[in-house]
Amino acid sequence: MSSVDPDRTDPRPGPSRRAPERQRGRATVRRSQVTTSTTDQRLLDTRGASDWVHTDPWRVLRIQSEFVEGFGLLAELPRAVSVFGSARTPAGHPEYEMGRRLGGCLADAGFAVITGGGPGVMEAVNRGAMEAGGLSVGLGIELPFEQRLNDYVDLGINFRYFFARKTMFVKYAQAFVILPGGFGTLDEMFEALTLVQTRKVTRFPVVLLGTEYWGGLIEWIRGTLGSTGKINPGDLDLVTVTDDVDLAVRIIVETASDAAPPPLDDLASPAPLES
DSSP states (O other): OOOOOHHHHOOSOOGGGOOOEEEETTEEEEGGGOOSOOHHHHHHOOOSOTHHHHHHHHHHHHHHHHHHHHHHHHTTOOSEEEEEOOTTOOTTSHHHHHHHHHHHHHHHTTOEEEEOOOSTHHHHHHHHHHHTTOOEEEEEEOOSSOOOOOTTOSEEEEESOHHHHHHHHHHTOSOEEEOSOOHHHHHHHHHHHHHHHTTSSOSOOEEEEOHHHHHHHHHHIIIIIITTTSSOGGGGGGEEEESOHHHHHHHHHHHHHHHSOOOGGGSOOOOOOOO
16 A cells, blocks of 8 residues: 655645745735735835825725724723833843743733734743733734744734834833834834823833843933933933843832822712702
């Protein structure tokens, strides 16, 4: 009896030959349907044919749907902290382990964690929160290469548009913690600082974990931006730089406690209406 190669009769690709896969919003596409462009790119790139003149108004409905889906999914989220860091940090790296511990400590303190849902530091934070029994949230984004939400996300959603996704990171978080990362991490960090500086959000701690990694940037901000008057002297007080995960969590807990509304028993009764 001749042997049969299962790969020749089973149409599904094996793990070693897994087809390219992309998330396009809530849709999954594979093989020939995978394209190199993204929805954000097509929205922002107006070069070429003039079709965008006619299609852009309809994109408003898709953009609206992303906000509706995000608000609907996260509306009942408990108090949470958004955490950012590199997708390229390998498991076992000290920064990965720091993220994992941070996720666990935030869960123990009663916070959900919100990350970009990807690999690296994001995976570490989601993993730490899940292992500690906390709620682990991932907000994915359509990218021009393969990506998926990591396996430690309990509640996840994939976005087409960066700006819709960014709104969710801020709206549903009481603080930002930022671990070492690249351009995307820096983007989120400076956006958070700008929102706090301009008082678009109040009582919003921004904590950078990794003094050696962030030290040069902080010195540049102090020595260049500060010395030339591009920022106010007190603007650097908006951010805390530390290697201490416990300190980061303590700052968040104390700020959240100060910002909590008073108990109902402490609220003054309304004055009676005059007859």
